[in-house]
Amino acid sequence: MDLAPGRRARLLVALALVVLVALAARSGAEVITLTEETFSDKIKEKDTVWFVKFCVPWCKHCKNLGTLWEDLGKVMEGADEIEIGQVDCGVSKPVCSKVDIHSYPTFKVFYEGEEVAKYKGPRNVESLKNFVSDEAEKAGEAKLQDS
Amino acid sequence: MPPQEPAPAANGAAPAPAPAAAAAAAGGKRRKRGRWAAAAGVGALLVALLAVAVSSRSFPAASSSSRGGDCGCPGTRKYTGMVEDCCCDYETVDAINEEVLHPILQELVTLPFFRYFKVKLWCDCPFWPDDGMCRLRDCSVCECPENEFPEPFKKPYSGLSPDSMICQEGKPQATVDRTLDAKVFKGWIETDNPWTYDDETDNAEMTYVNLQLNPERYTGYTGDSARRIWDSVYKENCPKYPSEEMCQEKKALYKLISGLHSSISVHIAYDYLLDESANLWGHNLPLLYDRVLKYPERVQNLYFTYLFVLRAVTKAADYLEQAEYNTGNPEEDLKTQSLVKQLLYNPKLRSACPLPFDEAKLWQGENGPELKQEIQKQFRNISAIMDCVGCEKCRLWGKLQVLGLGTALKILFSVDGENHLNQSLQLQRNEVIALVNLLNRLSESVNFVHEKGPSIEDVIKQQSSSTVKPVFPI
Numbered sequence: 086m087d088l089a090p091g092r093r094a095r096l097l098v099a100l101a102l103v104v105l106v107a108l109a110a111r112s113g114a115e116v117i118t119l120t121e122e123t124f125s126d127k128i129k130e131k132d133t134v135w136f137v138k139f140c141v142p143w144c145k146h147c148k149n150l151g152t153l154w155e156d157l158g159k160v161m162e163g164a165d166e167i168e169i170g171q172v173d174c175g176v177s178k179p180v181c182s183k184v185d186i187h188s189y190p191t192f193k194v195f196y197e198g199e200e201v202a203k204y205k206g207p208r209n210v211e212s213l214k215n216f217v218s219d220e221a222e223k224a225g226e227a228k229l230q231d232s
Numbered sequence: 233m234p235p236q237e238p239a240p241a242a243n244g245a246a247p248a249p250a251p252a253a254a255a256a257a258a259g260g261k262r263r264k265r266g267r268w269a270a271a272a273g274v275g276a277l278l279v280a281l282l283a284v285a286v287s288s289r290s291f292p293a294a295s296s297s298s299r300g301g302d303c304g305c306p307g308t309r310k311y312t313g314m315v316e317d318c319c320c321d322y323e324t325v326d327a328i329n330e331e332v333l334h335p336i337l338q339e340l341v342t343l344p345f346f347r348y349f350k351v352k353l354w355c356d357c358p359f360w361p362d363d364g365m366c367r368l369r370d371c372s373v374c375e376c377p378e379n380e381f382p383e384p385f386k387k388p389y390s391g392l393s394p395d396s397m398i399c400q401e402g403k404p405q406a407t408v409d410r411t412l413d414a415k416v417f418k419g420w421i422e423t424d425n426p427w428t429y430d431d432e433t434d435n436a437e438m439t440y441v442n443l444q445l446n447p448e449r450y451t452g453y454t455g456d457s458a459r460r461i462w463d464s465v466y467k468e469n470c471p472k473y474p475s476e477e478m479c480q481e482k483k484a485l486y487k488l489i490s491g492l493h494s495s496i497s498v499h500i501a502y503d504y505l506l507d508e509s510a511n512l513w514g515h516n517l518p519l520l521y522d523r524v525l526k527y528p529e530r531v532q533n534l535y536f537t538y539l540f541v542l543r544a545v546t547k548a549a550d551y552l553e554q555a556e557y558n559t560g561n562p563e564e565d566l567k568t569q570s571l572v573k574q575l576l577y578n579p580k581l582r583s584a585c586p587l588p589f590d591e592a593k594l595w596q597g598e599n600g601p602e603l604k605q606e607i608q609k610q611f612r613n614i615s616a617i618m619d620c621v622g623c624e625k626c627r628l629w630g631k632l633q634v635l636g637l638g639t640a641l642k643i644l645f646s647v648d649g650e651n652h653l654n655q656s657l658q659l660q661r662n663e664v665i666a667l668v669n670l671l672n673r674l675s676e677s678v679n680f681v682h683e684k685g686p687s688i689e690d691v692i693k694q695q696s697s698s699t700v701k702p703v704f705p706i
Contacts, residue, residue: 144366146624188452189366207361 116158119170124180127170128195132228134221135195136161136204136213137170139181144189156210167221196224310689316532317484318539320585325535326682328584333542334679336575337672342444343568344559346669348381350662351631353439357620359464364457364622368505371451371623376440382559385661417554420661426646427608427638429616443632443669446625448496449503449513453623461621461630465489468613481594484540485607489614491537491674492633494530497523498677521688524681531681537637538674543589544640545671549576551657555664591644604645611641636670639663 119127119137128135138154140147158169174181174189184193184200192204194217202220206212311322340346353373366372466489501523504516524530545552553576557568595604615634621627643657 141366143372146364146366146622149364 116154117168117170119172119177119180121177121179124172124177125198127168129198130168131197132166133196134167134201134217134224135170136167136217136220137172137193137195139172139174139184139186139191139193140189141175142173143175147190150190150208153208153210153213157213160210160214161217164218164221166225167217194220196220310528310685311531311535315535315539317480317487318536318589319587320539322535324584325539325678328581329538329675329678330682332578332581333575333671334675336571336578337668337675340568340571340575341669341672343564343571344382344561345557345565345568346665347442347444348376348385348559349441349443349628349632349665349669350385350438351441351628352619353624353627353631355619358616359620360460364624366624368452368508371453371625373439373441373624373628374445376442376445380442381440382561384558384560416550416657417556418658420556421658423658423660425635425638425642425660425663427611427615427641428635429612429619441628446628447503448499448625448629448673450500450505450516451623451625452505453621453626457622458626461617462493464617464620465493465614468610468617479597479603481603481607484594485610487533487536488540488637490530491533491535491540492637494524494534495537495674495677496629496633497530498534498680499673502676502680515684517684517688520680520684521692525685525688531685534674534677534681538671538678539585539588540644541636541640541667541671541674542585543587543591544643545667546576546581546588548643548657548659551659552576552664555659589644595645608641611638632666633670633673635663636666636668639667640670 117127128137136157138150140150154169154171161167161169172180174186192213193200194202194204201224202216204213204216206216314321315325466486498520501516501520503513504519506512506514506516524534552572555572557565557572559565595601597603615631615638618627618630618634621630639659642659642663
């Protein structure tokens with residue numbers, strides 16, 4: 086018993102829509118741009134480690150990173166407790182002053198509203214992923230001890 | 233001799249117009265405009281003024297021995313007598329710099345030919361992972377838009393090809409050609425400098441820079457990243473066995489690097505960001521003292537490097553005189569040609585300091601050729617380290633000055649000095665641009681040290697003998 090042609094078409098459209106919505110949600114969630122209005126609240130999110138890149142548009146070392154941060158965002162998407170963020174210090178200068186940013190690029194880890202680490206290693210996805218995963222694990226362990 | 237303690241800060245600045253107080257200082261005046269381009273009447277007056285200025289000062293004879301206490305007031309000059317391993321004394325260097333070289337060079341580097349520099353800013357560091365970063369916006373290099381770069385600089389070279397030059401070597405008629413051919417300049421070549429690391433003939437990823445828009449000054453590049461650069465540079469120059477006494481050739485290389493380092497530190501102090509929030513730039517004289525003046529050896533090496541580079545420029549006089557300074561700006565190109573001739577053939581310079589450095593004394597040992605190769609390799613490694621400089625503008629000026637020094641080494645040590653025609657000397661346009669800009673940097677540093685050094689030293693003496701701390705003039 087074949088499905089009626091009309092019903093088959095509608096089913097395909099529905100499936101396509103589901104896929105598109107999923108893709109859109111995924112790409113929107115990869116790297117979150119933080120601003121003066123959102124930074125403080127975001128890094129306080131419960132049980133969430135934030136790994137934030139601080140840059141300015143005129144710095145070629147920042148431009149030279151290319152798609153590094155987006156690539157890291159894609160890789161980290163499956164980890165619910167880790168978020169990848171970025172701040173444009175040209176636009177949100179008070180944010181960068183508050184967390185003591187003096188050179189670009191700077192990569193910092195925040196947990197429950199506090200800075201917990203600053204990254205200084207090689208600038209590739211694997212190293213960055215390992216670093217933030219380790220920091221998230223440490224944060225989780227520290228929390229267990231506190232409770 | 234231990235290597236100079238690395239300075240945490242990196243490349244300094246070209247001078248901004250001096251503050252009024254500094255401009256009022258005796259002999260400290262700088263005139264950047266109108267010196268050479270003037271109406272006939274004003275020109276005549278200018279010539280008269282120059283004649284008065286020059287005649288009011290006599291240049292010491294080059295053959296004079298150390299003055300010691302014979303002439304002038306004892307204690308007035310901290311640096312006196314012959315510059316070590318050189319053939320001119322400090323008094324002469326200061327005089328010809330102030331009266332002859334500094335004014336010419338200041339004008340020369342503003343002209344189109346010497347204003348644009350081609351550089352690879354984004355090569356990967358060959359020694360450690362990239363930790364480059366910016367602190368001030370000022371550490372970014374303002375790149376030259378394509379249409380601003382002089383058109384003739386972009387065209388493929390039309391001079392001798394490397395193959396053609398190779399074929400001439402060893403051929404019987406080459407000797408004949410050499411004696412008959414009176415022309416020294418044969419068009420700009422594009423053969424790599426054996427003393428430097430960068431592949432200058434590969435035009436991929438070259439950045440064009442207007443040096444006038446990217447002054448060498450304080451950039452905030454400090455800390456571990458900057459310190460590692462200087463640590464690596466000096467380490468490259470250390471002998472393998474610390475107890476071994478350094479031969480004079482390696483000693484010369486050490487002094488060149490130390491002198492370059494001193495010059496960079498002087499430029500940082502000259503144009504320093506005194507107040508970041510107010511964007512206030514000025515002289516940082518305590519820094520000048522702490523980085524350079526406090527260590528006599530660093531000042532001495534600055535003079536040594538200056539004379540070494542000056543010797544290279546004067547040795548290449550025939551080539552530089554005939555060189556083609558074409559940027560598509562006829563009036564300014566003529567001025568460039570004229571200023572270069574003044575630089576090369578100034579009678580006061582030639583009589584006061586005819587041989588700034590005697591390179592013939594080097595490489596005389598039985599292992600001369602091997603030693604030269606070893607030192608050349610060391611310098612190539614030093615030039616490669618420039619790709620590890622994290623601050624972009626520091627990298628620009630680091631690369632330019634190292635290329636300038638590499639060009640000086642090429643002129644003095646990679647060319648047959650016995651051949652009066654300098655037949656085998658061939659330079660790239662970029663090498664000449666780097667060489668002259670380096671000479672200007674060194675000239676500015678010598679000028680500033682000579683101008684400010686004594687008063688700063690006096691203030692330090694007062695400070696140590698008094699509880700009151702005077703404020704340094706800005």
